[in-house]
Amino acid sequence: MPEILSAAACNLDANILAACFPLMEESRLEAIEWSFDALYKVEEIPSWFLELLAAYSNEKRLIGHGVFFSLFSGRWRQEQAEWLSHLKKISKEFRFDHVTEHFGFMTGKDFHHGAPLNIPYTKSTLDIGRDRLKRIYEACECPVGLENLAFSYSPDEVKRHGDFLEQLLEPVNGFIILDLHNLYCQIHNFNIPFEEIITSYPLNKVREIHISGGSWEDAPNSPVRKIRRDTHDDAVPEEVFYLLENTIPRCPHLKYVVLEQLGNALATDESRTVFYNDFGKMEAIVKKKNTPGASSFLHPFSPLSPVITGAIIEDDALYHQQLELSAILESAVSCTEAIHLLNQSSLAHTAWHIESWEPYMIDTAMRIAQKWKK
């Protein structure tokens, strides 16, 4: 096992940087994860932030984390081509130790106005995902990884997610970011034991782990049931630290453990203290698990043969289903109405298996889609 580094998601955000600053001063922030595509509203990046990125880049401790690529959009979008050009350019300015993206497709007509949702696990989505990952690799020329999705419509999807991720990553010999708060959401939302869910992932492919906090929400028509959401806006629950302790030893190629929190949730001194303490807990677990004289062998997580991208792979039927699903989730006024519309839609009786979607997760998908729609 290589030496594992304790890191934080660090973007151009005064609150995040203020929360991370004491850790930087104490030389404890061993790496940073930067969402390089989240600067679309920023006209000019301050020189001191570029210097910060360069400092970690020079030590090969800068990792890139994309948010908006929308890996599984059925139709290729101009924004995806621009995203890749941006990544290619920025990869020449900074040396990423690896680059990652999220699983799923973005709801919303505009590239930046939506949230990632799950897709059917089919040959078509596998081909699209592999095609896009190869293009990401071509742009950044460093190891490429995918993060497990927090959201699922059914327990069956949860159980198949790890295997599908492994198949997707095969052509680029890529890796997985295992987000333990996402796993915690699924453990809770579908009542699946940790041992069952953790063994459904190819843990020898995990190079990065995320931890974060989230929030609880009432399930529709059930005053006792709560849905766990990965909102990145609160302290890391003790259960997630427990998952971290029990997951690290199973991941032989783990290199980074990253604490993530949204900047808007770090506006007060209290919240920054909680963040600081969470980092300390995470760091202590990582240090305890770091083997003395850690192996110098690093899994390359790079393609075993040259990556060749041909014509862009698209699926028009999938694209129209995604548009239809997004429209239903963004506009339905109740879960009952959403279920009714889904049953009338082109998704009915297809690989989407909407008939087995849990109503409380359809309701959650509505809330997510309507939250991020602008």
Next chain:
Amino acid sequence: MKLPKSLLGAILIGITVQTTTSCNKDKSVKPKEKKEEVKKPYPYKDGCPACGMG
């Protein structure tokens, strides 16, 4: 990882300037009660949708 002192100083100035601007704006136009009101139900609307459950 150790960062140069000059860089830490520049970061501190950078985040202080941003934070101060934001604080001054709040103080000048909003009474304290209103600041608390805007916290719910989705205070992190302009954050990142990230992992699908945000």
